[in-house]
Amino acid sequence: MKKLGRTGQGYLLNTIIIVLLFTAAQLVTAAFGGEGSFKLVLVPSIWQCCYLMILAASLNLVLGFLGQLSLGHCGFMAVGAYTAALLSLACERAELFKDKEGVVFILVLFACVLAAGILSALIGLLVGIPALRLKGDYLAIITLGFGMIIINIINNLPFCGQDGLALGSAAASLYKNGLGFGTKSKVEFLWAALLVTIISITLMFMFVRSKYGRAIRAIRDDEIAAAASGINTSYYKVLTFAYSAFFAGVAGALYSCTNATLSTSSFAFTNGGILNSTFIVVMVVLGGMGSITGSVAAAVIMFFINYQIKNGSWVDALPAAVQAVFQYPMLVYAIVLIVVIMFRPRGIFGSYEFSLINLKRDLKAALERRAAARSERKEARSNG
Amino acid sequence: MKKYLSILLALCMVLSLAACGGSSDTQESAAEDGAEESSDPIIIGTISPNTGGLAAYGIGVTTGVELAVEEINAAGGILGREVQVITTDDQGDPTECLNAFNSLVAQGVGLIIGSATSGCTSAITDAANEEEICLLSPTATADSLTTEDDYIFRACYADSFQGAIAAAYAKKSGCEKVGVVYCAADVYSKGLYDSFSAACEKYGVEVAAAESTASMDVQDFTNQFAAMVSAGVDLVYAPFYYDVIGPYVVPQARAAGYEGIIMGADGYDGVPDYVVEGADLSAFNDIYWTNHYYPGDTSEKVQSFVTAYEEKFGSTPSAFSATGYDCVYMYKAAIEAAGSAEPSAVRDALADTSAVYDCVTGSFSLDSTGTPIKGAAIISFADGGDKVVTELVEVMQASDLE
Numbered sequence: 062m063k064k065l066g067r068t069g070q071g072y073l074l075n076t077i078i079i080v081l082l083f084t085a086a087q088l089v090t091a092a093f094g095g096e097g098s099f100k101l102v103l104v105p106s107i108w109q110c111c112y113l114m115i116l117a118a119s120l121n122l123v124l125g126f127l128g129q130l131s132l133g134h135c136g137f138m139a140v141g142a143y144t145a146a147l148l149s150l151a152c153e154r155a156e157l158f159k160d161k162e163g164v165v166f167i168l169v170l171f172a173c174v175l176a177a178g179i180l181s182a183l184i185g186l187l188v189g190i191p192a193l194r195l196k197g198d199y200l201a202i203i204t205l206g207f208g209m210i211i212i213n214i215i216n217n218l219p220f221c222g223q224d225g226l227a228l229g230s231a232a233a234s235l236y237k238n239g240l241g242f243g244t245k246s247k248v249e250f251l252w253a254a255l256l257v258t259i260i261s262i263t264l265m266f267m268f269v270r271s272k273y274g275r276a277i278r279a280i281r282d283d284e285i286a287a288a289a290s291g292i293n294t295s296y297y298k299v300l301t302f303a304y305s306a307f308f309a310g311v312a313g314a315l316y317s318c319t320n321a322t323l324s325t326s327s328f329a330f331t332n333g334g335i336l337n338s339t340f341i342v343v344m345v346v347l348g349g350m351g352s353i354t355g356s357v358a359a360a361v362i363m364f365f366i367n368y369q370i371k372n373g374s375w376v377d378a379l380p381a382a383v384q385a386v387f388q389y390p391m392l393v394y395a396i397v398l399i400v401v402i403m404f405r406p407r408g409i410f411g412s413y414e415f416s417l418i419n420l421k422r423d424l425k426a427a428l429e430r431r432a433a434a435r436s437e438r439k440e441a442r443s444n445g
Numbered sequence: 446m447k448k449y450l451s452i453l454l455a456l457c458m459v460l461s462l463a464a465c466g467g468s469s470d471t472q473e474s475a476a477e478d479g480a481e482e483s484s485d486p487i488i489i490g491t492i493s494p495n496t497g498g499l500a501a502y503g504i505g506v507t508t509g510v511e512l513a514v515e516e517i518n519a520a521g522g523i524l525g526r527e528v529q530v531i532t533t534d535d536q537g538d539p540t541e542c543l544n545a546f547n548s549l550v551a552q553g554v555g556l557i558i559g560s561a562t563s564g565c566t567s568a569i570t571d572a573a574n575e576e577e578i579c580l581l582s583p584t585a586t587a588d589s590l591t592t593e594d595d596y597i598f599r600a601c602y603a604d605s606f607q608g609a610i611a612a613a614y615a616k617k618s619g620c621e622k623v624g625v626v627y628c629a630a631d632v633y634s635k636g637l638y639d640s641f642s643a644a645c646e647k648y649g650v651e652v653a654a655a656e657s658t659a660s661m662d663v664q665d666f667t668n669q670f671a672a673m674v675s676a677g678v679d680l681v682y683a684p685f686y687y688d689v690i691g692p693y694v695v696p697q698a699r700a701a702g703y704e705g706i707i708m709g710a711d712g713y714d715g716v717p718d719y720v721v722e723g724a725d726l727s728a729f730n731d732i733y734w735t736n737h738y739y740p741g742d743t744s745e746k747v748q749s750f751v752t753a754y755e756e757k758f759g760s761t762p763s764a765f766s767a768t769g770y771d772c773v774y775m776y777k778a779a780i781e782a783a784g785s786a787e788p789s790a791v792r793d794a795l796a797d798t799s800a801v802y803d804c805v806t807g808s809f810s811l812d813s814t815g816t817p818i819k820g821a822a823i824i825s826f827a828d829g830g831d832k833v834v835t836e837l838v839e840v841m842q843a844s845d846l847e
Contacts, residue, residue, distance in 0.1 A: 101551040101576075105544065213659050216630035236571040243575040244547065320540055322568045325630050326660060327540060336540060371534055371541065372548035389496055390536070 071418035078417060079259060083252075090251050102372075104247050105319065110364050111258040112138075112315040113336070117344040117356035118265050119308035124342065125350035125412075126269055127301045128281030129193070130201040132330065133208025135338040137306040139328035140184055141177035141313025143215055146323055148173045149239035161246055167253070170240055170318075174257055177314035178307040184211075185306025189299040205330065208338055212325045241321030254315055261308050266353050268304060277301050278351075343394075347401055348408050355410030362409075366397060486527040487786045489514070489776060490549035491769075492559030492569070493583075494537040498662055498688050501715045502561040505765025506583050507532055508758050510558060512766070513773035516753070523777050524784070535560055539568035550576050555788035558772045561765060562686075563587035563604075563633040570597050579788045579795065581775060583768035584711065584737070587632040588640070591815040596788070598795050598815035600768045600775055600806065601711070604633065607735050608640030608684075610821045610841050611708050614733065615680050616648040620706070624654040624678035626669045626694075628685070631661045637684035637710055644846075653678050661686060664693050670701040679705045686712040691719035691833075699728040709734035714764045716826065717833040726828040737764040738806040739822040739837040750805045764806070771804040778802055818843060 065073065093099040120134045149169060152158060158166040192203040236243065242250060268274055276297045279287040288294050316336075317323055330338050340363070348359030370376065370387045379387075386392060401409060413423070491510055493503035514528045522528055533549060535542035542565040549557060556579045560566045566585035573580040573596050582590065582599040586607060591597045615623055623645060627638040642652045654676035656669035666689075673681050681703065683694055690713055698707060713734040720726070740751050740761050750770060754762040762770075776791065782800060783790035794800070801810045802817075809819035820842040826833050 098551040101547045105547050109540070109544075209659065212630075216659065217657065241571075243571060245575065320543060320568060321571050322539060324539055324564055324632075326564070327538065329660060336538075368544060372544060388534075390534075391496065 067418070071416060074418050075416075083255060083259070086255060087252055090248060100244055100248050104251055105244065106364070106368060107251065108242075108247055108254050108315065108319040110361050111254045112312040112319065113344070113360035113364055114357045115258055115261045115308050115312040115315070116341055117348065117360040118262055118353050119305045119312065120341050121345045121348070121350065121353060121356040122265060122268070122277075122301055122305040122308075124345050125352065125356075126274065126281060127277045127298060129298070129302075130197065130342075131204040131302075131305075132201050132338050132342065133204035133206070133211070134305075134309055134341050135328040135330075135336070136204075136208035136211035137181045137185060137309035138313040138316065139211055139215055139325060140181045141310030142317040142323055142328070143313075144180045144310070145173040145177040145314035146239055146241075146317040147220065148176050149317075153239060161240075161242075170250070170253060171257075173240055174311055174314040178310040181310025181313065182303045182307035185303040185309075186299060189302035189306075193295065193298040193302060205338075208328075208330055212328060215325050236321030240318050242318050243321065247319070250318070254318070257311060257315060261311055262353065262357065265304075265308060269353060273297065273300065340394075343398060346408055347398060349410035349412060350408060351412035352408070352410040352414055354415035355408055355413070358415075359409060363394070366393065486529045487523055487556070487780065488529045488531060488552075488554050489773065490531045490533065490552075490554035490557045490559070492533050492535050492542060492545045492549070492557060492565070493561045493769075494565070495532070495534040497536040497538075499537040499562060499686060501687060501718070501763070502584070502765050503534065505715075505763040506558070506561050506769035508754070509583075509762065509766030509769030509771075510773055512750075512754055512757055513770045515757075517773065517777060523780050523786070526786070528773075533559075535565050537562060537565060539565055542566075542568045543572060546572055546578075550578055555579065556776055556786065556791060557581070558583060558769065558776075560585065563590060563636070564631060566590055567632055570595070573597060577788055577792075579776075579791050581772050581795070583772050584765055586711065587636045589632075589636075593813050595815070596792050598775075598811060600771045600804070600817060601737055602819060602821060603816045604636040604710075605640040606843065606846075607710050607821060608637045608682075609644040609846050610735050610823070611637075611682055611710065612641050612644030612648055612650065613841065613846055614735075614823055615645065615682075615706075615708065616650055618680075618706070620650060620679040622651050622653045622676070622678045623680045623682060624656070624673040624676055625652060626656050626658065626666065626673065626681055626683045628659075628661050628663075629657040630659070633712070634661060634684045638682070641682050641684075662689060664689065666694050666697045667701050670698040670703045673698075674702050680708055681705065682708045684710045684712060687715040687719055691716045691724075692721050695728050695732065696721075696724055699725070705731065707732045711736050711764055713824075713826075717835065720833050726830075726833055729826040729833045730828055732826040733838065734824055734826075735821045736824050737822070738767050739824055739835075739840075740767075741835075741837060742822075746803070747805055767805045771802070771806055774804055775802050 116134065116138060120131065123129050123131045152169045158169055188207050192200055192207070195203060276287070276292050279290070279292060280294050280297060284294055327336055344359045344363050345356055347363065348355030348357070367390060370390050370393055376384060376387055405411070491507055493506040494500060495503035495507060510530055514530055517523060517528055531549060531552065531554060533545035535545050542560050546557070546569040557573070558581050560569070560582065561584050563585045566582050567587065567590060570580065570590055578596060580597050584601050585599060586601055586604045588603045588605045591599060625638050625641065628634040638655070642655070645652050654672055656672050658666065658669065670681070681698070685694060690709065695707065709732065711734070714736055720729070738747060740747070750767065751762060754766060775795070778800065779791045779794035780786050782797070783794040795811065795815065798811055798813055801808060807819040809817040812818055820840050822840050823838040825836050825838050827836060
């Protein structure tokens with residue numbers, strides 16, 4: 062047997078840990094899934110974290126690794142959400158499955174997720190080909206416009222605006238007949254959300270680590286030099302854009318499972334919640350541009366902050382003055398962002414990728430750096 | 446050193462913000478402290494948009510609920526048990542609404558008042574049915590929200606009625622050609638458009654033009670109203686929320702050369718407070734809208750509510766406060782009829798169509814889907830010199846729809 066290199070060992074370790082965690086999650090779900098706050102709070106939160114993580118990581122491909130500002134990322138998510146929702150409704154009408162049970166439903170579920178990704182990627186390709194000829198601000202404007210166009214088209218399509226999904230109790234047909242999950246089925250299908258997330262993040266990670274990843278980082282660092290070294294810049298840019306759109310679509314499919322009702326206001330440029338194109342950019346910047354694990358962490362952190370300030374029971378224990386700030390959640394996000402950018406301008410993770418096998422080494426190196434910096438400052442002070 | 450200074454500055458910022466909002470909060474916590482002494486209180490949860498673009502609705506609902514609960518507790522509670530309220534915020538966003546709902550249920554709340562808008566409420570109706578939690582919405586008017594055999598009820602009329610009333614009023618005021626500016630993406634706006642145009646067809650009023658906007662919070666209506674002018678309509682039905690009516694819809698409609706009547710729905714409540722300073726107030730003449738109640742109503746019920754509200758909060762209660770207030774009293778009546786605060790028992794009591802609720806927004810009973818059968822007040826805006834004033838035109842009942 063060939064001896065594994067360090068990278069190989071790392072992959073093996075990650076696989077083992079992920080499989081162990083996944084099994085543990087399954088066991089915990091089986092043990093506590095039926096009742097109480099596990100079912101009502103934790104599981105819906107995990108679902109929401111799952112799609113936020115995929116979404117933030119997918120935008121990081123374009124924003125952090127390719128270095129192009131895209132402001133319409135939620136547009137791709139909307140495409141994915143509506144594709145998955147409508148496909149599941151069509152399957153139900155064709156009587157492929159009933160009551161969200163059986164192997165067929167699971168197949169339909171994954172088919173919906175895949176279809177959502179593929180359609181989003183196709184649209185990403187269509188948008189990307191003309192848009193990526195532009196740079197910087199101009200690209201930002203085009204993608205911003207695209208996000209709005211998508212939402213307007215969806216609103217006005219007879220089969221997917223309010224008309225299409227609002228048959229029966231308002232937008233509830235998705236819940237009753239499609240892949241919209243209530244709390245009980247969210248527990249039952251938690252494994253599916255986790256699986257889709259793990260696969261998506263892994264695929265994005267592999268993309269960044271591959272020769273494609275090296276090429277797009279070269280384009281980010283210096284486009285002219287990259288082109289001079291024989292990298293087909295347009296090809297790689299459009300490819301990355303479409304690849305990123307694919308996962309935004311997958312995130313959209315998970316979104317429509319989580320929220321049994323869809324409304325395009327959730328995918329707008331800005332809105333009241335934390336799911337909008339602006340906030341996804343914020344998540345990427347907060348986590349660190351160029352770090353997939355950073356985006357994953359930032360998505361969870363943002364979700365946690367958002368959820369906790371509104372619904373956390375510990376909030377009642379705080380002094381009235383702090384609670385008063387929490388009445389304005391948007392202010393708290395802004396303060397968090399300002400504080401993070403002030404102390405860590407490159408985001409929480411910077412371009413560092415969390416890795417289990419290197420954890421010990423990285424921690425040691427970080428501590429050493431810190432000690433070195435401190436002694437340097439001390440020296441400077443005693444000299445000055 | 447610089448680092449510590451900036452931490453200090455950040456802290457100062459947080460604390461100064463806290464000081465701004467502090468005063469309102471102490472009141473609430475004082476009220477809560479008083480209620481905690483009871484051994485077995487009835488807990489009612491509210492979900493409403495307390496922050497964000499539709500904050501006025503959320504504040505309206507929560508203040509109305511607060512007033513009603515205070516009155517009930519002062520009079521000995523419901524079945525001798527104290528009432529407590531847990532307030533949650535959905536920011537007008539369906540995802541947040543579902544989170545708030547789940548969090549309330551996890552805290553053991555079985556009776557919920559919410560949410561204020563149809564879009565948010567539609568996100569939680571199925572969850573409420575699945576968890577068997579009573580959901581009583583103060584102002585979610587979309588038709589499809591309540592169905593038979595479910596846990597969803599409301600204290601307001603439905604859009605099919607509201608749109609039809611507007612059409613009946615259009616017919617009555619002699620309009621022959623009407624237009625609609627609406628948002629196809631929103632359950633509320635689209636629902637009103639559908640019922641209004643259906644009723645217009647019934648009354649023989651021609652809907653000559655219909656224009657849609659991208660979302661409920663767009664800020665440019667010029668093109669839509671230019672289309673209305675060129676279609677030559679006498680009345681434009683524009684079902685939007687207050688946050689765009691005062692600053693954008695009305696001034697832009699007049700600027701686009703539209704001189705006729707603008708007709709709206711209950712979303713117009715609160716418009717006078719959101720008119721841009723220095724705006725031409727004559728633009729607000731000829732605007733009519735349907736509402737759940739009129740604060741100037743002389744009936745004793747309305748007047749005692751308005752007086753108590755003004756005394757406590759220092760402002761005129763909106764329809765959101767009135768329906769929020771009514772929701773609490775509807776729960777009170779239902780709990781007393783059921784003799785228990787168990788969600789399933791309360792649900793059965795609310796589903797009883799013979800029960801009559803004597804409320805601020807009228808004396809009504811619920812139909813088999815859980816929607817009140819009551820009239821709508823037609824209210825007009827007018828230029829009152831230094832501010833926009835409201836005036837009751839008439840109260841139309843369901844019988845006026847024939």
